Amino acid sequence: MHANAEFAIVALLVGGSLFWVARAAWRGIRAANDAAAGCGGCKACGSCPTAVPRR
């Protein structure tokens, strides 16, 4: 495989992962600060009892 292509794939995976983690962290901070929001239905916790977000 060409070195540039290899570098591009690695950069894409690392950049994408950084973006994904930053997005999850931002959503978590927002949810933690919004006591009235209730569960966001993100299901990240593992056994979410909520099917849809509360309005």
Place this chain on the structure above:
Amino acid sequence: MSTLHVALVGNPNCGKTALFNRLTGSREKVANYAGVTVERKAGTLVTPGGKPVYLLDLPGAYSLASASPDEKITRDVCLGQVNGEKQPDLIVCVVDATNLRLHLRFALEVRELGRPMVVVLNMMDAAARRGIYIDREKLAKRLGVPVVETVAVSRDGIQPLLALLDDTCPLVHQGLPLSRAQMHADVTRMLNDAVDVPRRTAAIDDRIDGVVLHPLWGLVLLAATMFLMFQAVYAWATPFMDLIDAGVALVGDWLAASLPDGILRSLLIDGIVAGIGGVIIFLPQILILFLFILALEESGYLPRAAFLLDRFMAGAGLTGRSFIPLLSSFACAVPGIMATRSIQDPRERLATILVAPLMTCSARLPVYALLIAAFIPQREVAGLFNLQGLVLFALYFAAIVSAMGVAWFMSRFRGNAGEHALLLELPSYHLPDPRDVLIGLVERGGIFLRRVGTIIFPMTVILWFLASFPAAPADAVRPAIEYSYAGQLGNWLLPFFAPLGFTWQICIALVPGLAAREVFVGALATVYALGAVDDAAADQLTGLIAADWSLATALALLAWYVFAPQCISTIAVIRRETNSWKMTGVAVVYLTVLAWLAAFATYRVTLALSG
């Protein structure tokens, strides 16, 4: 055709969520104990006649006059007092046909709201098995609203309700408001008129309860059940784990043979395959643990366990009401903390929230399993028990004892909370429905794999990057990873963790482990894979840590994970449910201090004992 808005209401544990799932095709969590639904859920369906229906599943309530947060949701939605939620066109009041004395009283309260309603006699199959005869037409006449029979766990069991939804909306009951005494008298009259309950059937439950709720034998049975559960986690999972291990090794070998040396090869083999393979291997153990938990939930045993433990929980300043939230926390502290909304006493609720993270959530299992496999020999004790299973049982037990200890300590500071007797409905026993258990297992497996894909995968990729760059200088004398960003971070954290016997590799893995505990295992696998001199050494994380760490370090790490608040989601939900950064800070600080002290004591005692 306009959409019909329907709300499902009823006492806890009358089968609302099972009915909701059957009607909408959803897969919401179903259990045979009260308080599973803590918020309202919504779904849609189309009746056989083509009528679109928007269905709300509301939390179970014993009364509409109650002050607990989840019961308030039910009342407010029924009365159309929730912003953005249309008042239901029809209220479907679900009652347990085997427990009409309790459930009909609530139906009368709902009727008082003056909204169109229908009463659903659910669990008719269980009622028939017990020989309970219900004259549906007579009951409908007495109630003044339509009554239909359903069996929510059977495909055909909901047809009468669907047929009724296709018909025009039932009329509103017209009548004078009833006092509580009148309601009670009304229910008694209805039961005398329309229901025939033979005593002999309930006697079966009574006989079982004679053992299960016995102050001594009940506790022995509970301990034996938990014990068996943890033995099975080790005894049954091994062949499946070997299979996954072989599959992961195969993928690694194929990649190693197919790709030339370079950063992509390193990312795929040392980062992704090592990191994800290191975690995914524990899927069989998690599924076996949940097989037991789901079967116990469905059978009706768990409320009995709450009843048994009420005495001990009272000693710790809690009541059996905290049992369900704490039990949910064995799956994950997040829904457990949310389930505390059913606790009316705010002080007891806060105490439960603060101790819930101590319950051993399923994300800890990979960490425990890895360390136990590496340091505890797989041998039999007394020719009967698996030593590794015994250690796992001890870890779970230690968590429970610690939680009770912390709750007791907190109760010293919150003054006299007064008497809050536990009123708990004990449902009938029934054999777990394989369909519900299977749905639960598929859901748990899906959640685990989703976490692997959405949390562990990106964290592993980021950790690989941090552990690979910058490259080691030309004159490097130590392994390259020690010169990387991750290596520097590990060495920077080392002074805090060195007294606990932790290595710099452990310090590195603890950081991404904050996202979710099982990431720790994947991160450790990546760190060791990158630090290994050849690919063969990277294959078996268990063997590597067994050779690299002392027993004292491993036990200290286990102690750390019993207490440490190593989960950002839990911290966030504590903040949300307490609405206080101060209480969140208290939780994080006390758990961290407890973890550090426990790990320190474990490390020092083990070192002293091992000479």
